[in-house]
Amino acid sequence: MSDPALASTERPGAADAATTGHKTGNGFGHSPSIPPRRLTDLLDHAVATWPERVAIDFMARRWRYAELGALVDRAARGLQDLGVKPGDRVGLCLPNTPYYVALYFATFRIGGIVVNLNPLYVERELCHLLQDSGCKVIATCDITAIHAKVTRVATQLGLEKLIGCPIAGALPALKSIAYRLFKRREIASIPPDALHITFARLIASGARPDPVTVKPEDVAVLQYTGGTTGEPKAAMLTHANLTANSAQMVAFVGDDLDPAVQERALGVLPLFHVFALTSVLNYSIDTGAMMVLLPRFELKQMVDTVGRTQCTALFAVPTIYGALNNLPDAQFAKLRSAKRSISGGAPLPFDVRHRFEERMGSPLVEGYGLSEASPIITCNPLKGEPKDNSAGAAFPGTLIEIRDLEDLSKLMPQGERGEICARGPQVMKGYWHRPDADAEVFIDGALRTGDVGYLDEDGYLFIVDRMKDLIIAGGYNVYPRTIEEALYEHPAIAEAVVIAVDDRYRGQAPKAFVSLKAGHSVAPLELHDFLKDKLSKIEMPREIEIRDNLPKTLIGKLSKKELVAEEKAKAAMG
Structure with a gap:
């Protein structure tokens, strides 16, 4: 591939797509330079170009880009006064609030590295x-359950400062006023001790x-991943990685973006999750959009x-789109200002997309990616008919390879299944202090996704399953996703x-x-x-179990690890 930006990120020994003849799968007709x-370049450009535009809407309070730029500078000064130096790690353990945005860019302004932490x-x-990353400063909110927990951990580990x-x-x-009155029992007081500093004092x-x-x-973000399958590892995402994925989004949206008309992007997914980090935060700043931030997903609040x-623009996971589909017409009508809706984080069921x-x-289009790629590597086009059950074509400037499951040095022909691998300027630098893991996740310079899939004749990617979820039944490979997709064809199935x-x-x-749609009933034998x-x-x-609800991650992704643990516990009890 001749894209200079891609070539600059490839590692020694990386296979050249031009010499292998392997199809790129770039369905967008161009490969932009x-x-x-740097991430601060995005903010500086937005402040200079659109100073009076609204940058953030949080529960109807708004900050203009000029105000955001000034807030970031003051927070950066405060971090320097705390002793944060280039290369130091700053933990952000925050829900979606303006604090997250300000501290995110303030950390970069002084050369620090953001460590994303889930408040739950x-x-x-x-x-x-915190130990693995070597954080010296952490920021969190004053919700008692979260603040008390973070305070205990910060004290135990000897962190230098906790920003409340x-x-x-x-x-x-x-x-x-209403929040302080009605939520007073849930609000932690920030003690005036050596560990704590309020955000107001910081700025x-x-x-x-x-x-x-x-x-x-330079590394910008440590994004921890892999916690459901083993000990979490931190993907080192550089400024160039994250800004590249934002630029790829801009190229992907293409003519739908009018510089004279401000985009308004819904931020209901947590910013500490890499999908929202790129699609809501970085992309919004890159395009001068207004980020509409919500601290958590509550259906009525989101719709209102x-x-x-x-x-x-809506960015959400399939379970949220499924919930929106159940809204009465009067409520659903409030969503129709959205010109585009993008789903990520998990496979998008066919019926959920069509109904929405x-x-x-x-359109509602499905994208695909992983934390190690900042995260997006493919997406269905916004114009034209997407291919059902496809994860779409390669993002601009991205190369998708399908490699032999038995011999990763071999590229598979079009239509043949293998491990999905990716190259592009959004691919991480490596894992934090884990060269052993780097050796496992890169093959000839390409990022291994751990997913099985194939490319069709048009370069569209179809994901068969996670390699780690593969079931070996009597020596045969059984892919859970194949079974899940078959279950979703039944009109009573909500989740599988x-x-x-x-x-x-x-x-x-x-x-x-499985869980069932409201008003539907079906017996396991009928499903069989x-x-x-x-x-x-x-x-x-072997068995189909019907439940009222299925376990989910914080962003609403269906989660298997709780079910796996339950079944192992049952088996241990005989």
């Missing part, structure tokens, strides 16, 4: 990530931050907020998850867990009969 940038992590998880960010301080005046100095040299190839702000598009009158369970005769067997002409005997679930 993507110059390396338990103390053990927080301890591991009061939720009420970011709300409009009347909402702030109290009017001095400008000392200038620091930051390069695009979209109606109030007239959001033009039918009611919305605009398939896992491997131990089987005395076959070694492993598939077991399905429904699947008979859709699955082979080896793929047929």
